[in-house]
Amino acid sequence: MRFIASFLIALPALAHALSSPDGQLQVDVSVNAQQQLVYTVQRAGEPVLLPSRLGLVLAQGDYAHGVKLVSASKVKPHREQYTLAASKKRRVDVRANEQTFSVANAAGQPFSVTLRAFNDGLALRYTVPGAGRKQFQDELTSFAFPPDARAWLQPMSVAKTGWKRTNPSYEEHYQMDIPAGTPAPSHAGWVFPALFRSGANWVALTEAGMDGRFHASRLASDSTGGTYRIGLPEASEVNTHGHLLAQVDGPLTTPWRVLAIGPLKTVMESTLGTDLAAPAVAFDPAKLQPGPASWSWALLKDEGTVFEVQKRFIDHAADMHWPYTLVDADWDRKIGDAKMKELADYARAKGVGLLVWYNSSGAWNDTEYSPKSALLTPADRAREFARVKAIGIRGLKVDFFGGDGASMQAYYLDLLKETAAAGLLLNFHGATLPRGWSRTFPHLMTVEAVKGFEFATFTQEDQDAVVRHAAMLPFARNLFDPMDFTPVVFHDIPNIQRATRNGFELAESVLFLSGIQHYAETPEGMATVPADVKGFLRELPRRWDEVRFLAGEPGRFVVLARRAGTQWFVAGLNADDTPREVPLDLAWLGRRRGELITDGAGPREFASGRLAAPAATVTLAPHGGFVARFR
Structure with missing residues (x-):
């Protein structure tokens, strides 16, 4: 003093x-x-x-x-x-x-x-x-x-x-x-x-x-x-x-x-x-449904954007009780409107909605993926929104924006206002930080604005760095705004040695906030996990009512608790190369006992157990994590 x-x-x-x-x-x-x-x-x-x-x-x-x-x-x-x-x-x-x-x-x-x-x-x-x-x-x-x-x-x-x-x-x-x-x-x-x-x-x-x-x-x-x-x-x-x-x-x-x-x-x-954001604009609550999505591009890349693969990922979403499947870049050239309508009809019959990718850009970058430059004017947008709604599409992922200038911000706002009027959900990629837009425009389900999981599939260097990076994100990028990191892989990443254990990957499903959580794991990879892990991801709430910070240090480790109704979900991950013991004050849970899923002996293994309130200590494996569910 x-x-x-x-x-x-x-x-x-x-x-x-x-x-x-x-x-x-x-x-x-x-x-x-x-x-x-x-x-x-x-x-x-x-x-x-x-x-x-x-x-x-x-x-x-x-x-x-x-x-x-x-x-x-x-x-x-x-x-x-x-x-x-x-x-x-x-x-x-x-x-x-x-x-x-x-x-x-x-x-x-x-x-x-x-x-x-x-x-x-x-x-x-x-x-x-x-x-x-x-x-x-x-x-x-x-x-x-x-x-x-x-x-x-x-x-x-x-x-x-x-x-x-x-x-x-x-x-x-x-x-x-x-x-x-x-x-x-x-x-x-x-x-x-x-x-x-x-x-x-x-x-x-x-x-x-x-x-x-x-x-x-x-x-x-x-x-x-x-x-x-x-x-x-x-x-x-x-x-x-x-x-x-x-x-x-x-x-x-x-x-x-x-x-x-x-x-x-x-x-x-x-x-x-x-x-500090403006109040919400009107949007049909029946269409405002958060929830997970299956997504082929994370591991299969461009080769997966074909009719039969997307049909398989619709089946994957239906099997996981997830409400969406995202069809990524070049769908217009590789699948086409007629076959996309067939996919959308197939998905609807299984209780799954389709989302499709768009390239935002005009002349501000050199990208070639399509549909490109199709959203630049009000007339363009009205035509495309009518097109995708006729196919049966529920929302858009719009990619490759050009920065933070006032005219680019105006473009974002035009997209937000006009998709709201059209009743379409929205996801910005290659984009700016949303800065509270998810309150004003509740149909803005998520925004990338992060070095997400896809980078950890490109190089081993980025894969090795993802452990500390993921342990940083709840403290900064994902602190206020939804984040489309596209988490969770339990099996193989082509040509990459995964740095995280399975408990770390599962913890991301609770720790990372996104209105639509696009899971990276394929149907084949999900088939390798135990039934309780699969059940956890099927039943994970789509909205949260409350959060409690329990422990953590930015870039080192984090443990959060999230409530949905009367259930509490506790999750944590450890970016260190050594085990970490974390004492937890769970007094608000009374004497409830939670169902625990954590890392097993090997990096691809799980272990199950119980976590008891009012106080407990969890041991986090190196590059490991856990989830616990208190019903």
Whole structure:
């Protein structure tokens, strides 16, 4: 505490302080000696963020320098309740305190900063009022961490690099437990969500409230001294002939800058990423059915996209009681509309719905898979949606987007709005982080935006890295938003030596959240597992009501509990090369006994047993895992 006391004495008098409903989180806002708007964040009296900048620069005015605080609104409670179609919680109760600070720049132009303080974090956004065009140029928002802070960050890939110039797709491995301020590998910076440890507290940074008018952001590459700034997309991250940065007629309101803050358990159970998203649009609840899908491409690749193989995977889905089968790229050329209708009719008779793949791209990459460039205009989309609905298709997987510029964000929003109107489910691949869209558009079942399982089938290097990568994802990428990692393989991967044990693979089915979970295992591979494992995957709930973080360390191990109705499912995995014993507090389960499935003696073997509440210790094998079901 001596550090923060001496630190605050050096500041000008604090202008305003906003606290969370429980009083634990405090945000102080002031104008410093350089006439810059700054804020600090403390939790339970400990510094989380040191003085950090606020402000914007537009072509029509500089709202970051020479500023003065004009007034502050009264603190008002923010209360909200909403439901999620498929996420860590079904029903969410939002409680926060909100305050808006009116500010003027050196030219007397007004703007405001709105802050919401939650028990589990903080959000802020800017509004510039008035009529006329407003053209965004820069944002000065920063996050200044104390000197000993640590970071777990995914690098942003450089635009127009990688296979067929398809980057950025949020498909990099994380740099874990690095000093805050470590330079990014390239000028492209770091992606959201970004995870930090600041003293006794953890901080997950992201953004939300993306309505298609604003570009998506990231953390800038330069974080000298542990101060991270909002970064901008690269110039090429646009729709063909589209614009990069936000251009708004009338008042400009930015997306929310979101900080989940607290002990690791608080951050892991937080829903701030969807709390700050817009309410849900209308969608027919009868069509809004989450659940698993069979998918041939994960292991069979392009050769599997043929009629007979897809028919076999429909049978696989029906046998596993899964509601979907995904037919991937080139279905239009390899199978064709007539045979696809035959497949859809066959699937429907077995209680399975078909999903089909589309290539989003215009001229922004060099991909050749089809259907390509078929969704670029409203007329294109209306024609294709009518086409697939006539075939009997339930939803689309749209791939190979071009980045985070404002025009590309507008393209995403057009797809979201128009598929909602058409009653089609949606999955974005080769895509940006959804930033809370799954609340606003409940038919957005999942989004890739991750270095998913497919990479672990391409090279042994990526396979070996997947163990720690998978142990990182619940703490960052999958923290708020659905993630299409395409998990679970128990048998062979062609030309690859699998690094994970079977218990690790099974645990992913509970740990990873996705409205439609596309399982990678084939019918032949699933035939090799015991009946209780197959039964577990058949009966796994399709929606979750509640989550509890039980234990974990990003990139090392994780144990979570998820509730569906009166049942609880506990799952964990271990990325270390040595066994790990994890004591679990299961007091809320009373004295129930759970059915345990974990690793056997060999990497391809399972073992069954019991896990007893109110307290238990699980032993996780190296690269192993477990699941337990409490009925």
